[in-house]
Amino acid sequence: xxxxxxxxxxxxxxxxxxxxxxxxxxxxxxxxxxxxxxxxxxxxxxxxxxxxxxxxxxxxxxxxxxxxxxxxxxxxxxxxxxxxxxxxxxxxxxxxxxxxxxxxxxxxxxxxx
Amino acid sequence: xxxxxxxxxxxxxxxxxxxxxxxxxxxxxxxxxxxxxxxxxxxxxxxxxxxxxxxxxxxxxxxxxxxxxxxxxxxxxxxxxxxxxxxxxxxxxxxxxxxxxxxxxxxxxxxxxx
Numbered sequence: 461x462x463x464x465x466x467x468x469x470x471x472x473x474x475x476x477x478x479x480x481x482x483x484x485x486x487x488x489x490x491x492x493x494x495x496x497x498x499x500x501x502x503x504x505x506x507x508x509x510x511x512x513x514x515x516x517x518x519x520x521x522x523x524x525x526x527x528x529x530x531x532x533x534x535x536x537x538x539x540x541x542x543x544x545x546x547x548x549x550x551x552x553x554x555x556x557x558x559x560x561x562x563x564x565x566x567x568x569x570x571x572x573x
Numbered sequence: 574x575x576x577x578x579x580x581x582x583x584x585x586x587x588x589x590x591x592x593x594x595x596x597x598x599x600x601x602x603x604x605x606x607x608x609x610x611x612x613x614x615x616x617x618x619x620x621x622x623x624x625x626x627x628x629x630x631x632x633x634x635x636x637x638x639x640x641x642x643x644x645x646x647x648x649x650x651x652x653x654x655x656x657x658x659x660x661x662x663x664x665x666x667x668x669x670x671x672x673x674x675x676x677x678x679x680x681x682x683x684x685x686x687x
Contacts, residue, residue: 462615492675501663502616504675547615549676560606560631561676565615 461485463550465564472538472571480533480567482548491524491531492549492561495542502547505533510553535569543571575600579664579679586658586686594649594682596664604669605647606676609633610661619662622647651684658686 463484472478482491490509494502508524508531520542522533535542545568549561577598586592598605604623608616618631622641636655641647647666651658661683665676 490673494676494678501678501680502676504677507673507675509673549616560618560621562618562632563608563616565613 462562463548463564465548465567467567468565469568470570472569474540474571474573475537478535478538478569480546480569482531482533482550482564484529484550486529487553488526488529488550489553490551493522493533494547494549495544496547497544538571540571540573543569545569577664577666577677577679579682581682582680584682584684586684588686589653591650591652592684594651594662594684596647596649596679597645598666599645600666600677602666602668602677603644604667605641606665607637607639607647607649608663608665610663616663619649658684660684
């Protein structure tokens with residue numbers, strides 16, 4: 461089953477913050493986050509593993525709530541270069557479905573000056 | 574530089590013809606994947622392979638076929654049985670096949686069937 465992302469789209473002014481959520485109906489082993497700019501390949505941002513900690517760097521970070529089967533991506537002090545479509549991908553626990561990455565439908569983020 | 578090369582970038586075919594999309598990686602990754610991307614649908618898994626000479630169907634394998642004769646190569650054939658083949662196709666690879674590692678994607682092939 462595809463994870464559900466919210467919101468579907470968001471428009472930010474430079475410097476504003478955003479949160480993108482990813483929710484799954486199955487028990488998760490890992491959550492991936494990718495960013496795709498129009499017509500280009502998705503680029504890997506980070507992975508969160510079961511039992512792991514919140515990850516990220518200065519302005520883009522993510523959390524993983526294993527009990528709720530949810531992950532959130534945090535973008536702070538957004539820059540024009542953050543524009544693109546963000547996808548979460550989930551991998552289920554053994555016995556909970558495919559080991560392979562299943563992607564959500566994406567969240568389109570637009571940062572304007 | 575290591576990476577994944579997909580060719581061609583754009584492909585036009587007549588309805589009823591089979592077409593093969595190329596995917597080559599020099600990252601020494603064991604696992605390779607094919608995804609299809611349609612507007613508003615995210616990426617959907619077609620086939621994946623974790624080792625040479627072995628591959629498994631993904632969520633939307635009908636009308637597609639693959640081979641994995643070499644570690645570096647994972648070509649995808651879109652057959653005439655695929656009812657709606659026009660889409661953006663992405664190939665990816667990873668070190669492991671159990672969701673423990675990030676995927677590296679190629680730049681994609683946009684297939685248009687007329």
